[in-house]
Amino acid sequence: MGIWSLLPIACGTSAGDRQLPPYLDESVSLEERIEDAMKRMTLEEKIAVLHAQSKFSSRGVPRLGIPELWCTDGPHGIRAEGAWDEWRQAGWTNDSCTAFPALTCLTATWNPAMSALYGRSIGEEARYRDKDVLLGPGVNIYRTPLNGRNFEYMGEDPYLASRMVVPYVQEVQKNGVAACVKHFALNNQESSRHTTDVDVDDRALYEIYLPAFRAAVQEGGAWSVMGSYNLYRGEHGCHNRRLLCDILKGEWGFDGAVISDWGGTHNTEQAIANGLDLEFGTWTNGLSSGAKNAYDSYHLAFPYLDLLRRGVVSESDLDDKVRRVLRLNFRTAMNTRKPFGSLNSPEHLMAAxxxxxxxxxxxxxxxxxxxxxxxxxxxxxxxxxxxxxxxxxxxxxxxxxxxxxxxxxxxxxxxxxxxxxxxxxxxxxxxxxxxxxxxxxxxxxxxxxxxxxxxxxxxxxxxxxxxxxxxxxxxxxxxxxxxxxxxxxxxxxxxxxxxxxxxxxxxxxxxxxxxxxxxxxxxxxxxxxxxxxxxxxxxxxxxxxxxxxxxxxNPSGKLPFTFPVHLEDNGAHATNSYMPGPGVNRYAEGLFVGYRWHEKQGVAPLFAFGHGLSYTTFEISDVRMDRDRLTKSGSLHLTARLTNTGERSGSEVVQLYIGDEKSSLPRPVKELKGFEKVTLNPGEERTVNFIITPDDLKYYDDEKHAWVVEPGRFTAHVGVSSADIRGTVAFYYDA
Structure with missing residues (x-):
């Protein structure tokens, strides 16, 4: 029985004369469809779409033919089908997937084309399994090498992570599957992850820990974001007003749905007011809580409905949440134009x-x-x-x-x-x-x-x-x-x-x-x-x-994070600000994460950020700019010649770092601002091009709450790792 058999027929019309209601008509704009569906939903139906109905699914609106949403763990492959209300596998025989490399490996390619291939392939597998939301990718910054979940993330540098996450998100979503970028934000350790309250200054927050999320949302167009377990400013990441309302939905204009990490929701009033849209995993222990349905006891379920009925909270927050969940649903489960997927295809195995x-x-x-x-x-x-x-x-x-x-x-x-x-x-x-x-x-x-x-x-x-x-x-x-x-x-x-x-x-x-x-x-x-x-x-x-x-x-990978000689060479540990226990964890190293800390302190790493050898050799020469001054509305064109001086074909990653020679606020010695992976035959050479704009020179001024760039002298460093610079050129910025 299809949707049409469930919908009412207008008086005086036959089945052949039926017209699509606006919310089902894909020729109508997305926002018009959402508003039409909203008008048809009861208060109880609105509440029902905001929380889980099983371990990995949430309810749709059956009366209106709006299907449920199904999530799947990623970000390295589509997880085996699970039991309805348990973590154990369901025992299916047709849910084996292609396992793709961990995201640290993907990022080590330093190749956005590989990220696009990854996203397209895993998106096709999610589509084949009829999943609507892929719980990934993860872009939490590699702050300490002790973090147990670093292998799921994209390294220590915000620029590298930003460039690698965007194609992944875009290609996943071309399959009609939402990428759920996680864990927003500051989830930089696993020990005491539910009870660690992060104290980080705004410069580090905006310059280090947020850029990859922002790129995923504003450039990648991510349809969903997952909140984090940890606290920030005393509020859990899954209902954190500053992170979710002020920054994500306010400053960045995110129009998708915020999904809780499983077990990350702790307070009904905060969940209502502080930006959570879809709640998963709060009490999924069957019916032992004593309720008729354990999922009805979620913070965004009966407790929310009770507050609405008693007039304690307004419906404005409710309607915003429902619009966001419907927008996610219409982009995925309700999208009849999404392509067919595939599972374990030869193409996917070759991509892996x-x-x-x-x-x-x-x-x-x-x-x-x-x-x-x-x-x-x-x-x-x-x-x-x-x-x-x-x-x-x-x-x-x-x-x-x-x-x-x-x-x-x-x-x-x-x-x-x-x-x-x-x-x-x-x-x-x-x-x-x-x-x-x-x-x-x-x-x-x-x-x-x-x-x-x-x-x-x-x-x-x-x-x-x-x-x-x-x-x-x-x-x-x-x-x-x-x-x-x-x-x-x-x-x-x-x-x-x-x-x-x-x-x-x-x-x-x-x-x-x-x-x-x-x-x-x-x-x-x-x-x-x-x-x-x-x-x-x-x-x-x-x-x-x-x-x-x-x-x-011929190997061409480059490290996406620094290998320190000793643990104490890492900024979080040198400042004794890694705290494995519960309580307030102050990020005392500030924005000096990874190679930024090593260069600030003059401590040599075991292997530098961006390091990676080849079976051939490369030479970088003739590093130059078209002029030596950059203006507010202008750009500079930097070029460098890359030559394969060895006897094998191979690929090299030319890396551009920029340093501010004099700043009113502390800044790193240099920061990654561009890279390009180039493949050359023996004896072949190519000119690598970089465009430098004022945005590449900016830092975050926490007093002005704005990105600023100061006039003065800057240096462009071109090399093959943060510690192996092959050429520099100075230039000036004139405001």
């Missing part, structure tokens, strides 16, 4: 592999041990649990039920075939469970050997190999890149540092592949000739890693 390859970062390659030539070796020793452990599962809400996951060991074996003897040793124990989040692991993790026996067996295998590939790092267990828990230190867990050092002593041809979404300390860095940052790469992980390790793909 391409993004993974572009995001892998070659951190060190002393003596050019990489790439490995299979014809030049007879035996490869693969050491480390992360060579076989599934990484598409675990870590919290981003855990996936992938159609398959190619492990690093599997990828290596398939890459070399029977030409090379590949031997494997576990080396350390990071986990024993054969199941994670309802998914059976692809490798038997049971173990009868002791840690010392594992070490001896690993060293024995390494001694006889031509090359040793160690796969370690973190693993999405609690306190190891995982939602709801932060890391306990910067060090590698499970005594991996000892294992790496001993491997280096028995075989100098050692490559360490760090699988993580976070920086780790490397006290053995001088002893190891080659290091690769391998991220969480999704379904095609093993294939992508083998592509890079054996030279089928």
């Amino acid at each position: 592999r391409q993004i993974a390859c572009e995001g892998i970062v070659l951190l060190k390659n002393e003596g050019e041990i990489l790439p490995i030539n299979p014809s030049g070796v007879k035996k490869i020793a693969v050491i480390g649990e992360n060579a076989v452990k599934m990484m598409t599962v675990g870590g919290g809400s981003s855990s996936l039920k992938a159609r398959y996951e190619c492990s690093p060991l599997e990828g290596i074996v398939k890459a070399v075939g029977d030409r090379v003897d590949v031997i494997y040793e576990r080396g350390y124990i990071g986990g024993l469970s054969p199941m994670s989040d309802g998914v059976v692991a692809g490798y038997d993790l049971s173990e009868s050997r002791t840690a010392d026996e594992l070490l001896v067996d690993a060293l024995t295998a390494a001694r006889t190999a031509d090359v040793v590939l160690f796969f370690g790092g973190l693993n999405k267990n609690s306190h190891q890149d995982c939602e709801d828990s932060d890391r306990l230190s910067l060090s590698l867990p499970y005594d991996q540092d000892r294992l790496i050092r001993e491997l280096a002593q028995v075989n100098r041809n050692l490559v360490v592949v760090n699988i993580s979404g976070n920086a780790v300390s490397m006290p053995w860095i001088a002893e190891v000739p080659a290091v690769v940052q391998g991220w969480y790469l999704g379904s095609e992980a093993g294939y992508a890693l083998s592509d890079v390790l054996f030279g089928k793909v």
Whole structure:
């Protein structure tokens, strides 16, 4: 039975003469349709659309043929179907997805085209599964390397995150699926995430923590935003007047719906007045609360309806919320013109592999041990649990039920075939469970050997190999890149540092592949000739890693955050302002996050923001501007020549940083303001172009509550990382 059979027929008309009511007529403007639907809805129906009806869905208006809304966790793949009112999986057999690389890897591509490919692909999978809202992407800033959820975000720099989030959002939404940008805002740690009250100055708020959200909303056109768990100025992020009403909906003109994080709503009056539109996850424990329907006890359900009926609150806030939810519904569930989706298509798997390859970062390659030539070796020793452990599962809400996951060991074996003897040793124990989040692991993790026996067996295998590939790092267990828990230190867990050092002593041809979404300390860095940052790469992980390790793909990834030598080199920890417990957490480092802090303090990193090597070499030369003065309404044209001076085709990311030589307020030494990824053949050169405008010079004046730029001397720095500048040019700004 379709919608039409439920709608009344006007007197004197036949079924063939029926006309669409305005709210169902897609030739009518969106706002007219919303207003028409609003006029037809009862007070009870308005309340019903503002809160969940199951773990991941909210009610529509059945009487009017307006369907329910269905959300799905992301942002790295479409989560397995869940039970109606429980976190467990529903047990479907047709809900396996393509697992895409984690967003840290996507951002490490420094390529907006890869972000567009990612958004389009994951949007098609969400569309195929008939989901209306994809709960992602995440753009919280990488403030501390201990944050357990950094792997889901887009790094430490607001400009880089802004440029990478926009194509993702745009391409997802072309599928008629809303991107839900999260977690707004200041959700920069997982420990005590429900009880941490962030105290941050306005300069840091506007210059560091808000730009990526603003870009997602104003440039990407995001249809929904998710509030954060933490507090800011004493109010939770899911009903925070300044963040949601003043900034998001006021200053930025956001016309979409604010969705609560699951369990992020705490107060009915604040939820009504402070900007929340759609409430999920508050009390989803079945019927144990004693109500006829637990969802009717949500803050934006019967408690809200009771206040309205008693005249305690006005209907103006209600109508604004309903308009926003209807706008979200009409753009997604009610959109009959959205394209068909697809799931696990060859194109999606190829996209996952391409993004993974572009995001892998070659951190060190002393003596050019990489790439490995299979014809030049007879035996490869693969050491480390992360060579076989599934990484598409675990870590919290981003855990996936992938159609398959190619492990690093599997990828290596398939890459070399029977030409090379590949031997494997576990080396350390990071986990024993054969199941994670309802998914059976692809490798038997049971173990009868002791840690010392594992070490001896690993060293024995390494001694006889031509090359040793160690796969370690973190693993999405609690306190190891995982939602709801932060890391306990910067060090590698499970005594991996000892294992790496001993491997280096028995075989100098050692490559360490760090699988993580976070920086780790490397006290053995001088002893190891080659290091690769391998991220969480999704379904095609093993294939992508083998592509890079054996030279089928020339690595071109760049770090989206700084690797400090010591935890205390990071600004949040140097100022003792990372607080894992509840209470007020003052961001004492202010806007000096990541490389900004390192440069302010003159502390060298282990690996700099933007760092990443290649199997070829590049030269940047002839950095120049068309003139040396910029005016209020003008722009400058900066050019630089990039040349591939090596023997392989490859890609380099040319990065533009700008520094203010003299300012009335403290400013970073320099800040990223542009980048371009360029692919060149050996001997080929290309001119890279950047346009500099007054907006690139501005800082946020918290007293004026405005972005300002002061006249004076500036320097443009062009290089291949924040610490590797190849050319500079000075210019002046005249107001």
